[in-house]
Amino acid sequence: MRLEPVVGDDPREILRSLRSALHGAGPALGLGMVRDAPTEVPAGTAVVVTTSGSTGVPKSVVLTRDALTAGALATADRIGDGAWLLALPPSYVAGLQVLVRSIVADREPAWLTGGFTPRAFTAAALMMLSTDRGTRIPTYTSLVPAQLTTLLDAAASDESVLRGLRSFEQILVGGQAVAPATLERALDAGVRVVRTYGATETSGGCVYDGRPLRGVSVRIVEGEIQVAGPTLADGYLGDPGATDLAFPRDPDGTRWYRTGDAGILEDDLLRVRGRIDNVIVTGGINVSLDRVERVVRSIPGLESAVVVGVPDARWGEASVAVVPRGEALRRSESVQLEEARAAVTEEIGAHARPNRLVLVDEIATLPSGKPDREAIRAAVVALHRP
Missing domain, CATH: 3.30.300.30 (ANL, C-terminal domain)
Incomplete structure (x- = not known):
């Protein structure tokens, strides 16, 4: 199957190509591809996301149509269906999943005009408010903690920003741990926030507020969080050794992803303790x-x-x-x-x-x-x- 690199973060271009890839009609998308990367991918691949992470070591993660769709459906099962606002780069897995959820729900996503600012976010959020046969259409978005903090700061002196934040049925926040003080500020402001945990290798967030999404399993092995389920990536493009190391199999064939994160399970709730390394x-x-x-x-x-x-x-x-x-x-x-x-x-x-x-x-x-x-x-x- 052919891999077609996508240059830049134009959401229109990525949405168009992603829709074709998810429906099996077009080539797989290559987001953030590095030079000399393979141009052929396994059948069923929808997207290859290359991310350096905080270590600077590039990893090209192979995400199938089934994995991305499973993540989108599980999210809808947990928080509901509706319209999505893209406020993150679509080449980043959390932004990519906003587009996938929109495609699966057969709704056009909204996105910001220009870069991320409280004004641009608020304008897009308030324009999304609509009804279908008299019933309000729920709206959702996904942010990183720094964005949420910026918006809460702005909302303290701008009522329109607060209205924009409150307009969302749920706001997914992930990418890193959310400071307790930020969560408390959001709660006090009437902003509905869901903390998400996941990785590119799990098609984005797969644990919401400490509880795995439908079909996802979590276990702790020697202090490390491991994840199994239908949202797992196929592995790393052109690197079978790294794939085998990161995605071990149990004797019964169950495939797990070793996250490299430390964590514990308390009353069936996952608590992330940070990177092991x-x-x-x-x-x-x-x-x-x-x-x-x-x-x-x-x-x-x-x-x-x-x-x-x-x-x-x-x-x-x-x-x-x-x-x-x-x-x-x-x-x-x-x-x-x-x-x-x-x-x-x-x-x-x-x-x-x-x-x-x-x-x-x-x-x-x-x-x-x-x-x-x-x-x-x-x-x-x-x-x-x-």
Whole structure:
């Protein structure tokens, strides 16, 4: 089967090609393809999404028609059917799934005019409001946490933004953990948010508010979250070794995806604890940067902090909290750092305390909206290089 690379993020072009690919009439789409990638894909492939993730290592994930459709149908089964607003890049799996859900529901999606801003989001959201034979058509969208925070900030002084947010039956939020303070703000504002968990390899979010979607199974093996079900990707294009490693099979033939995320199951609810490999060794002790980040984000003014590990002459490695300058409260950096260090000491231990707080004009992000941790780490190292 032929793979046709798509250049750029034009939602019209991607929607047109995606509709053809899902119906089996056209070639598979190649989103974010790297040079010298294979141009032939297995039969049944709809999309190949190449993503570097936060590590910078490209992976070309093969998603079939069946997997993408299963994810869309399971989402409708969980939260309902309706019209979707595309507010994310369609080359990112969460944005791609907005288009898939629209195609499966046989509804035209809406999208923003220009880039993402509170004004553009609100205009698109309020224009979607409509009825069918007197019954309101539910609307949905998918965001990353940074977008939700931006909209909540704007809604505090602009009633129209708040109306736009409240107009959605549900807003899916994923891509990274949502700070508890952000969830509380959304709840207080009357905004209906669903936290999603998943990956490109699972056709996007497959666990909503801790509960797997229909047909999806979750287990914990040696602390790692593994996922099975009809939404799994076929594997990595042109890399059978990596595919076998990431998608092991049980003796009964059940195929699982090893997420690389740490987690636990409590009362059948999945709780994600961060990346297994996002760990530094400081003073001979392993420290999960994800865990430190969660605690730091509980401090007022540090809700958007990103914690990275950097070389340290004394301890080998140390953690640094990086915060957008515009979101930090009007207190000195030293005061906020001490508050963060105290909270981390109480929750985790003194060994895990961040040793610096760095204010930046803007947090570097990947196209998906996730923090670009490698770029952030490199910038911090360069900033403090002798």
